[in-house]
Amino acid sequence: MANPIAWQLATVVAIRDETPSVRSFTLGLPGWPGHRSGQHVDVRLTAEDGYSVERSYSIASEPEREGEVDITVEQIPGGEVSPFLHEVVVVGDRFEVRGPIGGYFVWQAALGGPLLLVAGGSGVVPLMAMIRHRHRAGLEVPTRLLFSSRHADEIIFRDELDELASAEDGFEVIHTLTRSRPSGWSGYDRRIDQRMLGEVLEPLGVGARVYICGPTALVEVAANALVRLGVPPDRVRTERFGPTGT
Amino acid sequence: MLDHSDDPAIERELDGNALAGSLESLFGRDMTAVPGRCAHCGTVHMVGAMRLFMGGPGAVLRCPACDEVVLRIVETADRTYVDARGADYLVFRRSDREIA
Numbered sequence: 001m002a003n004p005i006a007w008q009l010a011t012v013v014a015i016r017d018e019t020p021s022v023r024s025f026t027l028g029l030p031g032w033p034g035h036r037s038g039q040h041v042d043v044r045l046t047a048e049d050g051y052s053v054e055r056s057y058s059i060a061s062e063p064e065r066e067g068e069v070d071i072t073v074e075q076i077p078g079g080e081v082s083p084f085l086h087e088v089v090v091v092g093d094r095f096e097v098r099g100p101i102g103g104y105f106v107w108q109a110a111l112g113g114p115l116l117l118v119a120g121g122s123g124v125v126p127l128m129a130m131i132r133h134r135h136r137a138g139l140e141v142p143t144r145l146l147f148s149s150r151h152a153d154e155i156i157f158r159d160e161l162d163e164l165a166s167a168e169d170g171f172e173v174i175h176t177l178t179r180s181r182p183s184g185w186s187g188y189d190r191r192i193d194q195r196m197l198g199e200v201l202e203p204l205g206v207g208a209r210v211y212i213c214g215p216t217a218l219v220e221v222a223a224n225a226l227v228r229l230g231v232p233p234d235r236v237r238t239e240r241f242g243p244t245g246t
Numbered sequence: 247m248l249d250h251s252d253d254p255a256i257e258r259e260l261d262g263n264a265l266a267g268s269l270e271s272l273f274g275r276d277m278t279a280v281p282g283r284c285a286h287c288g289t290v291h292m293v294g295a296m297r298l299f300m301g302g303p304g305a306v307l308r309c310p311a312c313d314e315v316v317l318r319i320v321e322t323a324d325r326t327y328v329d330a331r332g333a334d335y336l337v338f339r340r341s342d343r344e345i346a
Contacts, residue, residue: 005270042267056264102266104278104294216259238295240261 007044010097012089013068018156022122023086024060024072027097035063035100036108037129038211038239041071044096045081055081058125058213058239059100062132063108069099072156074122105239107211108133113141114204118192118222120148120214124156126239127213131171135164142170146200148192148218150179174200192218194225206230213239260300262293262307265319269293272319272326275338283334286314293317293336 014026027041039059046052061070075086089095107115107130115134117127124147134141149155161173176188176196188196201208210231212222219240227233262269262278269277278294289311296307296316304320309332318329330336 005267040263040266054267056267098267101270101276102263102278102294103276104266104292105263106279238261239263240259240297241264 005098005101007096007098009094012091012093012095015089015091018072019154021075021154022072022156023075024070025085025089026061026068026070028068029097030067032067032069033100034066035059035069036103036106037063037133038106038126039100039102039129040126041069041097041099042101043071043081043085044098045084046096053080056101058129060125060128060132062129062136064133064136072122072125072128105211105213105237107209109137109139109141111209113143114208115141115143116201116204116208116210116226117143117145118197118210118212118214118218119145120192120218121150121154122156123212123214123218123239123241125213127211128157130211131161131164134171135167135169140170142204143172144200144204145171145173146176146192146197147173148176148178148214150177152177152180152182152185192222194221194228197222197225198229201226201229201231206232208235210236211239212236213241216240260298261310262296262298264298265305265307266294268305268319272328280336280338282316282336284309284312284314284316285332285334287312288334 008031010027010029012025013028016024018024040056041059042054042056044052044054057071057073059069060072073082073085076082105126119127134143164171165173178191181189210226212219219238223236223238226236266278280293281290282293283290287309291310295310297310299306304318306315307317309316314332316332320327
């Protein structure tokens, strides 16, 4: 078996815009050993002078796809790696990748549910791998995604989430928009708080498995509120990253 | 460990999940699902849930309950220093699946 932590060469086989600042890259990885939803890859870029930088990106795609993974990357103005991925990389380019990485923020079918997924902005990416896995594996684990975005045009994976929810197989998505709302918006209109979490958790019950990914402030508010609502702390898994103020 | 110094995304707070690749290359196994007990407050948290700070010469993992330092990891040109005095213990499950 391939050493999962060894660096291997990935080829960019597709690039897709998700929102004005978020783009997905499909990486062809012929020796990919498979992953669990929620895991990461490390990306290493090396300049001609030998200078190299590494970043960790959550895998967005489900484990059922063989030989390739999607990473979904938000462009961070002034960053070193994300602007390169957004502005320079084209289909056919190659760079080094290692993975899959991580065993803490992971969900797979055998863990069961029900599932409460809480995302802020690009924190939805590892949760999307779980949602896609659930769908591709034909699971009917009751699952609710509470997804906080700033503006409607910044909702990542919006069309795909709507389509998955329309199957009515036990997956639901609940949006909140924290900065601006289109006219006629029927979702929540504020930052995630305990009252909102209580309403979203209620149909699942306090036995739900919870995965929260987003900016630190969102993660801490949500994790603390859910424990106060009665979810056992060891059923709440968190991953913090990304810009504040989502 | 890694050069994250001038990426504004990294100046924001992260957690042990972001260090998973470096830790796995160092320890030869996933470390994010390894529970550790904070020597300061006695609470147990998985490494992935610890707060990560990368601003100094190495990586610092802090307890999410009391904010004290649990682990420090510093790489020099030819070796890695792991300062674990902030951890009473780490618990390694002897299997490659950390999903319980």
